[in-house]
Amino acid sequence: MTRIVLVDDHALIRAGVRAELEADFTIVGEAADVPDAIDVISREIPDVVVCDVHLPSGTAADVIAGCVARGVTTVFLALSVSDAAEDVIAVIRAGARGYITKATEGEKLIEAVQRVASGDAVFSPRLAGFVLDAFSSELPMPAEDPELDQLTAREHEVMRLLARGYAYKEIARRLTISIKTVESHASAVLRKLQLSNRNELTRWAADRRIL
Numbered sequence: 569m570t571r572i573v574l575v576d577d578h579a580l581i582r583a584g585v586r587a588e589l590e591a592d593f594t595i596v597g598e599a600a601d602v603p604d605a606i607d608v609i610s611r612e613i614p615d616v617v618v619c620d621v622h623l624p625s626g627t628a629a630d631v632i633a634g635c636v637a638r639g640v641t642t643v644f645l646a647l648s649v650s651d652a653a654e655d656v657i658a659v660i661r662a663g664a665r666g667y668i669t670k671a672t673e674g675e676k677l678i679e680a681v682q683r684v685a686s687g688d689a690v691f692s693p694r695l696a697g698f699v700l701d702a703f704s705s706e707l708p709m710p711a712e713d714p715e716l717d718q719l720t721a722r723e724h725e726v727m728r729l730l731a732r733g734y735a736y737k738e739i740a741r742r743l744t745i746s747i748k749t750v751e752s753h754a755s756a757v758l759r760k761l762q763l764s765n766r767n768e769l770t771r772w773a774a775d776r777r778i779l
Contacts, residue, residue: 570685573597573612575605575619575631576647581670585618585647588674593681602626606634614642616685619664621648621655629662636663645684647677656691666690666733687767689733713776718760726753730766731773 572593576582577600586595596612599605602625609617609631619628628646635642644664648655649671656667665684668677668691680690719727722743729739736754740747763769 569594570616570681571596571612571614572681573599573609573614573617575599575617575623577601577620577624588677589681592678602630602634605631606638609635609642610638610640613640616643616645616681618645618647618681621646621650621659628659628664632662632664643684645680645690687765689770691733715761716776719757723753723757726750727757727769728773728778730754730757731770
């Protein structure tokens, strides 16, 4: 079972998140501030850390940086009351795999944890838009990329949406194509780029600064 650490400075919120998650995951630790979070995560090495963005002694980005400094590799899902663009972008730049707000319903929270644990990136379309706008405005598309040039125009569209964490159903709706067609394009993208899964695709796209 997926092992989780919860990080939030409010005990009631931690208790609420625990109540939502503990039937589907194993909660192996909790923390209320940055130093304790780094210690607990370093000790338990959880599969996923559900971390509040703003903590009394820093931010989720500080927790991620502290874990990286200790050589700890895990997946972070940011959970915050804030949906401000600057908060979303800062945490994703630090290395979080997803960002959802505390208004998210329990079922959606469980789904988000499952998805980041399996290698997906998770954002609502609005939050994904913040990330896209930030990176596309700062980091131009490479003039030439032999790997990228292998993709058709439609495969390129599907690739970017997959890398941003959209589900097949969401991609189908946005591109007005069938889910089966999305699956076909996704398979072609991974095959042409010689990648194994969506997690590798997201890293591939991030490395080329085309998220």
